[in-house]
Amino acid sequence: GAGVSQSPRYKVAKRGQDVALRCDPISGHVSLFWYQQALGQGPEFLTYFQNEAQLDKSGLPSDRFFAERPEGSVSTLKIQRTQQEDSAVYLCASSLGLTDTQYFGPGTRLTVL
């Protein structure tokens, strides 16, 4: 069966550009999570959705980061005016319910020059 997919897999942006990262969760999974993984570190929580509702966005590092899931399925993480410190792998995960096992996508590696 299809797992979590993310696109693009790799993104290179010039500093100041806006980027949009897409996540397609496993079909039927209600909960969707975004994480940021810096080089040599574990994933760090950014935000999560229950259906289309964004229930926690406390991990978003600045107001340049914005996430949405308008129809309760596909989600987009947008980063405005990218900075070099935004360079990281952005991981998406989905789960059946809020406390069920999370299944991760392959990630999008963002490099800001």
Place this chain on the structure above:
Amino acid sequence: AQSVAQPEDQVNVAEGNPLTVKCTYSVSGNPYLFWYVQYPNRGLQFLLKYITGDNLVKGSYGFEAEFNKSQTSFHLKKPSALVSDSALYFCAVRDRNRDDKIIFGKGTRLHILP
């Protein structure tokens, strides 16, 4: 606050030998505990989790982990290592009495030597 410590950045084990990857945690309430594995250029793959019940949890690929409440540990183990087990392993914790965030450790790179 929740936290996870993986004290070893890297663990080297000869193929066929038993392996242990260490993890300790800190939560204010009772924990859910997880192990994930990450292969190069791939996302995290779920290995196993502890929710409640038997302290010894068996997971994918022959891995197991033992929950030790008194030592606040959840070490990952395998009786006989394979070269294909070489990867990055992450321990994670969620406080079941608080919210739904999972906190990950920094990861331990496991090298299985042929």
